Structure formats: structure tokens, C-alpha cells
Amino acid sequence: MANDSNYMRTTARQVRHLGSAKSGTHHVWHMRLTSYALLPLTIAFVWIVVSLVGKDYNTVRTALGSPAIAITMLLFLLTGIYHMMLGMQTVIEDYVHGEVAKTFSLMANTFFSICVGLACVYAVLRLSFT
Amino acid sequence: MAEAKTRPVSPEARRPLSPHLQIYRPMLTMMMSILHRITGVALYAGTLLLAWWLVAAATDARAFDTATGVLTSFLGRIVLFGFTWSLFHHLMGGIRHFIWDTGRGMDHPEREYLAQATWIGGVALTIIVWVVAYTLR
Numbered sequence: 034m035a036n037d038s039n040y041m042r043t044t045a046r047q048v049r050h051l052g053s054a055k056s057g058t059h060h061v062w063h064m065r066l067t068s069y070a071l072l073p074l075t076i077a078f079v080w081i082v083v084s085l086v087g088k089d090y091n092t093v094r095t096a097l098g099s100p101a102i103a104i105t106m107l108l109f110l111l112t113g114i115y116h117m118m119l120g121m122q123t124v125i126e127d128y129v130h131g132e133v134a135k136t137f138s139l140m141a142n143t144f145f146s147i148c149v150g151l152a153c154v155y156a157v158l159r160l161s162f163t
Numbered sequence: 164m165a166e167a168k169t170r171p172v173s174p175e176a177r178r179p180l181s182p183h184l185q186i187y188r189p190m191l192t193m194m195m196s197i198l199h200r201i202t203g204v205a206l207y208a209g210t211l212l213l214a215w216w217l218v219a220a221a222t223d224a225r226a227f228d229t230a231t232g233v234l235t236s237f238l239g240r241i242v243l244f245g246f247t248w249s250l251f252h253h254l255m256g257g258i259r260h261f262i263w264d265t266g267r268g269m270d271h272p273e274r275e276y277l278a279q280a281t282w283i284g285g286v287a288l289t290i291i292v293w294v295v296a297y298t299l300r
Contacts, residue, residue, distance in 0.1 A: 065264065068257050075254055079247075083292060087300035090224045097220055117207050124204060149210045156217035 060119060067116035074109040081106065098160035106157050114150035118142060191278040198282070199256040202249040209246045247292055252285035 081102055085093050096102055121142045129135045187193065212234065219230035233239050259277050262268045268277050 068260065072254070072257065072261075075250065079250070079292060083296045083299065086296045090220075090227045093220055093227070097217070114210065117203070117210065120203050121207055124200065149214050152214045153210075153217050156214070156221035159221040160217075 060122070064116070064119050067112050067119070070112045071109070071116060074105070074112055077105045078109045094160060097157060098162075100161070103157050103161045107154060110150060110153045110157070114146050114153070118146035121146075191282075192274055195256065195259075195278045195281050198252060202253040202256070205245070205249040206253060209249065212242070212246065244289070244293065248285060248289040251288040251292075252282065255281045255284040255288070258284075 081096075085096055088096070097106065122139060125135060125138045125142060129138050216230050216234065219226040234243060259268070259281050262277065268274060
């Protein structure tokens with residue numbers, strides 16, 4: 034039917050009444066959620082980093098591995114990385130229009146975010162448990 | 164190809180287009196919107212430095228000294244200063260969004276005040292944190 038050259042209906046007409054995908058607000062809601070969480074977490078992160086400026090290796094190691102700081106860092110890292118992944122997704126969708134380039138950019142964004150996030154989380158956990 | 168060149172321009176092609184970035188007079192609210200995105204992308208790249216620092220701390224003293232050596236070099240400090248500013252500018256932009264979430268601050272003089280508070284707050288917090296860091300060091 035859709036291949037018929039005389040078929041004049043728009044694609045919107047074909048999907049009307051089928052209902053929404055129920056995920057339209059998911060992205061923006063998670064963006065709001067993570068940004069609210071990141072306000073106190075970023076202040077805590079800056080506080081931690083500033084307190085460690087110029088400190089020797091063992092002091093930094095012990096501090097980053099202590100429960101309160103490690104938990105705060107993990108919350109900041111996981112929330113921040115998810116927030117930046119969502120943000121970069123929007124940037125890619127705004128500027129990259131070729132279907133192949135867009136798909137690969139979105140894949141690269143996911144891979145980059147997961148790799149950086151995993152490396153940071155692994156490092157904090159290792160500092161906590163060794 | 165030749166006939167395409169001689170084809171008269173259709174009325175659709177001659178229709179006025181809505182003005183794009185290069186047509187607009189630069190406005191502070193517009194600059195803050197662009198800077199919010201630029202600082203966000205900068206922070207995205209900056210996570211590599213954070214990951215490097217954390218992984219180096221988790222590796223051994225030598226790796227940690229190499230990382231801190233590079234990060235506290237002259238060039239490293241400039242990058243970290245930019246990182247700090249990006250973080251605080253983006254944070255202030257986020258607070259502006261929180262105010263907008265309540266439906267406030269979108270009308271005329273308020274949105275200009277918010278745009279000014281965003282960049283002034285970002286610069287001020289960056290300087291304060293660096294002064295504190297240098298004092299405590």
C-alpha cells in the first residue's frame with residue numbers, strides 16, 4: 034500500500050490512533066532529575082578535589098577510598114556521566130543529520146560515556162577495597 | 164546539469180527564510196545558551212582528565228605523580244582553570260534552568276538579570292575556588 038505511487042496519505046496518518054511510544058518525556062525527565070541531583074553532588078565533588086590539592090599520594094589514596102568520600106564520588110560520577118551522555122545525545126541530534134553519521138555518533142557517545150564511567154567507578158572501588 | 168542551471172528559481176526558493184544565528188544581533192541570553200552547550204561539551208571531554216587522575220591514583224604512586232605532574236604544570240593549570248570555569252558556568256546555567264522549571268524568570272528584565280547572574284556567578288565561583296585551593300595548598 035505504501036509503495037503505491039498514488040498513495041497520498043502522510044506517515045502521520047498511518048500511525049494516528051496507534052498511541053504514543055510512551056517514552057517521549059523520558060529523556061527530558063532524566064535530564065531534569067540528574068541536573069537536580071548534580072547541584073549538591075558537584076559542590077561536594079569540588080569540595081573533595083580542592084581539599085586534595087597538593088596532598089601526597091598516600092593522603093589522596095586514603096581520602097578517596099574512605100566510605101563517605103567514595104560514596105559521594107560514585108554518586109557524582111554515575112549521575113554526571115549519565116547526564117553528559119544525555120546532553121551529548123541532544124547535541125548530536127541537533128547537528129549531525131546524516132543517518133549513518135548520526136547513528137555512529139550516538140553509538141560512540143554511548144561507548145565513550147560507559148568506558149569513562151566504568152574506568153572512574155573501577156578506580157574509586159579499587160581505592161576503597163585495596 | 165546545464166538545464167538545471169537555466170531553470171528559473173521557484174517561488175518557494177525565493178521565499179524569505181527565518182533569520183539564523185549570523186543574522187541575529189548578539190544578545191546576552193543567546194550567548195549564555197550557547198555557552199551552556201559549549202561548557203557542557205568541554206566537561207564531556209574533561210571527564211577524560213578526571214578518569215586519568217582517578218585511575219592513576221588507583222594504580223600506584225608513580226602513575227599518580229605522572230598525572231599530577233602533568234595536571235599541575237603551567238599548561239595543565241590553564242586547562243584545569245578552564246575545566247573549573249566550565250563546571251561552574253554550566254552549574255549556574257543549571258540553576259537558571261531550575262528557576263525556569265518553576266515558570267519564573269522568563270520575562271523581560273528577569274531573564275537579562277538571570278543571564279548576567281549566570282556568567283558573573285560562574286566567573287566568581289571559579290576565582291573563589293582557585294583562591295581557596297591555592298591558600299589551602
